[in-house]
Amino acid sequence: MTSDISIRREHDVVVVTPVGEMDAVTSPGLADVLEEVLAADRPRGVVVDLAKVGFCDSRCIGVLVAAFRRGRDLDVGFVVAEPQQQVNRLFVIAGIDQVIPIVPSTDEAVDSLRG
Numbered sequence: 001m002t003s004d005i006s007i008r009r010e011h012d013v014v015v016v017t018p019v020g021e022m023d024a025v026t027s028p029g030l031a032d033v034l035e036e037v038l039a040a041d042r043p044r045g046v047v048v049d050l051a052k053v054g055f056c057d058s059r060c061i062g063v064l065v066a067a068f069r070r071g072r073d074l075d076v077g078f079v080v081a082e083p084q085q086q087v088n089r090l091f092v093i094a095g096i097d098q099v100i101p102i103v104p105s106t107d108e109a110v111d112s113l114r115g
Contacts, residue, residue, distance in 0.1 A: 005033050012044040013077075013113045015106060019052040022060035030060065034067040038074060045077030045113025049106045056087045061094055068100045081109035 004019045014037050018030055030048075037046055048064065050056070064080065071078035079101045083091060091097050103109040 005030060007033065007037065009043070010110050011114060013047060013110045014043045014045070015047045015049055015110065017049040017052065021055040022053050022063075023055065023057045024059045027057075027059040027063045031063040031066070034063065035070070038067065038070050038076060042074055042076055045079065045110075046071060047079050047081050047103075047106060047109040047113065049081045049109075050084065050087055051082035051106070053087055054084060056083075056090060058094075061090070061096055064100060065096065077113040079103050079109040079113060081106040 006017045006019075008015050008017075016030075016033055016037060018026075020026065022030060034046065034048070037043065046067070068078045080091075081103045082105060083102060088102065091102060101112070103112060
């Protein structure tokens with residue numbers, strides 16, 4: 001299964017929206033996009049909108065944690081928004097919800113980073 005990734009800017013916050021499954025095959029593409037977004041012009045924040053991701057494995061979690069840490073080092077906020085139930089369950093089991101802020105809606109996530 002493949003994944004498409006879109007990027008949009010809402011003022012000084014970048015929203016990255018992958019679609020599909022995030023696994024060992026597709027997660028490197030997400031890593032590349034996140035690195036590009038963080039390196040480009042250092043937005044105030046980055047939101048990864050997971051509303052359209054039905055599956056996420058440990059490789060995806062690693063990508064998100066690495067991007068979160070990179071953002072923190074650059075003083076760029078990093079939030080995950082709208083994970084589907086199965087993906088959110090994995091985040092809770094893995095303890096990712098204790099590291100990366102997870103927000104129920106993309107709009108809320110953008111607002112939290114703009115303030």
